[in-house]
Amino acid sequence: MRKRFCPRHGKDYPCSCGMGNLYRFVEPVVLLLLKMKGRSYGYDLAADLEGHALTDTTIEKGVLYRTLRRLEMNGNVKSEWEAEGRGPARRIYRLTKQGEEHLDEWAAVLEHLSKSMSRFVRDARKPAAGKAKPAR
Amino acid sequence: MRKRFCPRHGKDYPCSCGMGNLYRFVEPVVLLLLKMKGRSYGYDLAADLEGHALTDTTIEKGVLYRTLRRLEMNGNVKSEWEAEGRGPARRIYRLTKQGEEHLDEWAAVLEHLSKSMSRFVRDARKPAAGKAKPAR
DNA sequence: TAGTTATAGGTGTTAGTTGCACTTATTTCA
């Protein structure tokens, strides 16, 4: 049984605190990059993803390409092949109107999540309540 | 093919922006609650989870119980049956020393994630760069 | 006292997701 490697706890420890490449967190980053760049393609996005990812881990190419396809299926981006220029042909993606709205939704979701998390961190660092007298 | 329901986009939209009950986000909340309460059990934790969850969605019982078992397998909590008192016997959980450390690690992970997310939100709300003159 | 509700702790199943390795193809450069 293949085990996932956790950089914090080593192998054979079935935690997920590193949080991997959760495609649900790759999606908004792709949307943001497309907004900032105007147009881009998989191979190019892969490089920039490192700098903008929400998690630490390196982004997995497979997740990226599948995310782009799914975004297109859902109407959030559109693509066209571009053969001109150097190297192999590129599939160029752009945000659609709906994609921009979807990014806005993501921003709202992540803003809320960010606040929940920072509240969590504050609570987690408080000393445990009423430990002076043992509870039983 | 059973489809997940997304409260934001309805059924048949394979997004995950609601983010469901991601067990990886249930784990730290359980650790925090156990730290705050000193001792607790599944049914009791289930009630408090709502108020402390990182995501909005209601917490799924199955995830909670399985999370508790996994935490115990990993040595982060320990449990004992308690038959006294009213109602059916309860499996009482407590944090171990290791569990407290694990919570601290989670706090560090989530602090980082929280910051990444709020940076993301800031960027996402900036107007798109250089859209005045069309890029091509 | 029988039936219902509340408390308590789970399991089973299947669809969906992830990680990682692998594949294919074109172009550039030494």
Place this chain on the structure above:
DNA sequence: TGAAATAAGTGCAACTAACACCTATAACTA
């Protein structure tokens, strides 16, 4: 001409999520 860089994927086993379902005890209530 052979290696490296660019580009876009696919295959698959292991893992995760959602939701329904199951078991049992205790308390309440008609």
